[in-house]
Amino acid sequence: xxxxxxxxxxxxxxxxxxxxxxxxxxxxxxxxxxxxxxxxxxxxxxxxxxxxxxxxxxxxxxxxxxxxxxxxxxxxxxxxxxxxxxxxxxxxxxxxxxxxxxxxxxxxxxxxxxxxxxxxxxxxxxxxxxxxxxxxxxxxxxxxxxxxxxxxxxxxxxxxxxxxxxxxxxxxxxxxxxxxxxxxxxxxxxxxxxxxxxxxxxxxxxxxxxxxxxxxxxxxxxxxxxxxxxxxxxxxxxxxxxxxxxxxxxxxxxx
Amino acid sequence: xxxxxxxxxxxxxxxxxxxxxxxxxxxxxxxxxxxxxxxxxxxxxxxxxxxxxxxxxxxxxxxxxxxxxxxxxxxxxxxxxxxxxxxxxxxxxxxxxxxxxxxxxxxxxxxxxxxxxxxxxxxxxxxxxxxxxxxxxxxxxxxxxxxxxxxxxxxxxxxxxxxxxxxxxxxxxxxxxxxxxxxxxxxxxxxxxxxxxxxxxxxxxxxxxxxxxxxxxxxxxxxxxxxxxxxxxxxxxxxxxxxxxxxxxxxxxxxxxxxxxxxxxxxxxxxxx
Ligand SMILES: Nc1ncnc2c1ncn2[C@@H]1O[C@H](COP(=O)(O)OP(=O)(O)OP(=O)(O)O)[C@@H](O)[C@H]1O
Ligand SMILES: [Mg+2]
Numbered sequence: 001x002x003x004x005x006x007x008x009x010x011x012x013x014x015x016x017x018x019x020x021x022x023x024x025x026x027x028x029x030x031x032x033x034x035x036x037x038x039x040x041x042x043x044x045x046x047x048x049x050x051x052x053x054x055x056x057x058x059x060x061x062x063x064x065x066x067x068x069x070x071x072x073x074x075x076x077x078x079x080x081x082x083x084x085x086x087x088x089x090x091x092x093x094x095x096x097x098x099x100x101x102x103x104x105x106x107x108x109x110x111x112x113x114x115x116x117x118x119x120x121x122x123x124x125x126x127x128x129x130x131x132x133x134x135x136x137x138x139x140x141x142x143x144x145x146x147x148x149x150x151x152x153x154x155x156x157x158x159x160x161x162x163x164x165x166x167x168x169x170x171x172x173x174x175x176x177x178x179x180x181x182x183x184x185x186x187x188x189x190x191x192x193x194x195x196x197x198x199x200x201x202x203x204x205x206x207x208x209x210x211x212x213x214x215x216x217x218x219x220x221x222x223x224x225x226x227x228x229x230x231x232x233x234x235x236x237x238x239x240x241x242x243x244x245x246x247x248x249x250x251x252x253x254x255x
Numbered sequence: 256x257x258x259x260x261x262x263x264x265x266x267x268x269x270x271x272x273x274x275x276x277x278x279x280x281x282x283x284x285x286x287x288x289x290x291x292x293x294x295x296x297x298x299x300x301x302x303x304x305x306x307x308x309x310x311x312x313x314x315x316x317x318x319x320x321x322x323x324x325x326x327x328x329x330x331x332x333x334x335x336x337x338x339x340x341x342x343x344x345x346x347x348x349x350x351x352x353x354x355x356x357x358x359x360x361x362x363x364x365x366x367x368x369x370x371x372x373x374x375x376x377x378x379x380x381x382x383x384x385x386x387x388x389x390x391x392x393x394x395x396x397x398x399x400x401x402x403x404x405x406x407x408x409x410x411x412x413x414x415x416x417x418x419x420x421x422x423x424x425x426x427x428x429x430x431x432x433x434x435x436x437x438x439x440x441x442x443x444x445x446x447x448x449x450x451x452x453x454x455x456x457x458x459x460x461x462x463x464x465x466x467x468x469x470x471x472x473x474x475x476x477x478x479x480x481x482x483x484x485x486x487x488x489x490x491x492x493x494x495x496x497x498x499x500x501x502x503x504x505x506x507x508x509x510x511x512x513x514x515x516x517x518x519x520x521x522x523x524x525x526x527x528x
Pocket of ligand 1: 012018028035036037038039041042043044188206
């Protein structure tokens with residue numbers, strides 16, 4: 001299933017946040033959105049997932065979601081959004097219960113996603129007992145449980161320290177390599193963008209417009225920490241963003 | 256500050272860094288409560304025995320205990336306690352459950368909020384005891400008017416605590432529920448209600464204390480049996496021992512209810528650290 005954005009614009013009251021965004025999200029690829037703070041990345045992600053309606057333009061699903069998909073557009077949040085009163089497995093079964101999946105079939109799904117995210121030993125732990133990196137892995141497991149067609153990730157790693165972030169990036173790459181998934185990945189961290197993105201969309205400062213789209217052909221599994229050609233792409237992205245970021249930063253002070 | 260010429264001056268002896276991080280961390284001291292109680296009672300007993308607290312100011316704690324023993328032996332204790340507990344249970348249950356229901360509705364629907372919040376604000380400060388004659392006309396002189404008074408008194412604080420608790424539920428968790436396509440009912444049952452539970456329970460503590468106060472008031476105004484009636488009888492005879500025995504029963508009732516809520520909190524809110 002692909003997603004197509006047809007000249008999306010969005011405003012909150014008088015503030016125009018996004019202007020004329022057209023973008024294709026092909027299935028099986030990770031599209032990264034980068035841009036200065038406040039340019040509307042999170043807003044765009046909420047529009048794609050149907051949590052808000054765009055002021056102008058349409059967001060289209062092309063094709064049918066794959067078989068067995070329970071929730072085609074599934075988010076992974078920056079703050080994990082785990083229910084603190086439910087255990088790890090309770091948090092995953094939460095999203096299955098509403099689809100009438102209980103008992104043995106739910107257990108099978110839960111065991112599978114816990115194994116894929118290396119959490120099997122922690123199925124009965126409460127969120128407060130887990131480290132930040134583990135919480136985010138639970139959130140990834142929960143998203144995998146509903147077999148999403150597209151994963152929408154809003155800065156999923158930015159609440160974590162940099163070592164945990166590296167580890168989790170490796171985990172995401174391993175997950176994708178085993179079974180490619182489609183994702184829109186919002187980040188302000190260019191190193192994450194070049195490690196995980198097949199296509200990197202650079203937005204301008206508010207109102208956010210597409211500044212440039214950078215494609216990276218190198219397979220995810222071959223990209224490593226501190227790769228030379230990735231560094232070059234990263235530098236190119238930074239050159240694109242630097243002035244925008246500075247201007248955006250100063251704009252915020254004016255407000 | 257650290258002038259290089261400093262190291263020539265005679266070195267002072269090393270001092271250990273002063274610890275200044277203590278306090279501001281409440282720790283449980285289970286024995287402290289009983290100790291305070293025992294000390295106060297012992298002081299009163301000494302004073303009344305020795306005579307520097309006159310018998311008219313305060314009854315001897317041992318006499319209060321005697322009055323309590325009398326109550327127990329004559330079986331009057333249960334004749335007074337049972338009707339009171341019944342009224343508290345029925346009235347409190349009606350008031351608290353209606354209060355939680357209305358509070359959740361206010362928290363969830365902005366029309367209900369716009370309509371009900373001013374109403375609740377208007378009836379909250381009314382001393383409910385003043386309405387007892389009205390309730391007697393509406394519900395009769397029997398139990399029903401007492402239930403109504405207690406229910407009405409617990410209702411308003413429960414509503415206020417509940418909608419505050421619902422407002423405080425983490426919006427990002429609700430967003431998460433919506434993004435996974437959970438039904439409205441599931442979001443309310445599995446996210447909003449558990450998230451609001453800490454606030455609802457701490458509101459119940461206050462509501463139930465108010466329920467005890469209103470129970471006594473209702474029983475003083477018209478009941479032959481009940482702790483309130485017993486206290487009123489003793490008071491009109493200036494029988495301070497029996498009056499205090501009644502007051503002690505009320506305190507014990509309050510402590511017991513608060514302990515029950517503490518147990519429920521420990522059970523339901525185990526997920527908090
Ligand atoms: N619900 C809202 N109502 C009004 N304005 C909003 C709302 N949500 C976002 N905005 C505004 O829209 C702009 C874009 O916000 P958004 O959160 O999408 O930016 P972002 O690119 O995700 O920024 P960041 O990098 O800081 O996460 C900001 O100026 C913000 O103040
Ligand atoms: Mg954002």
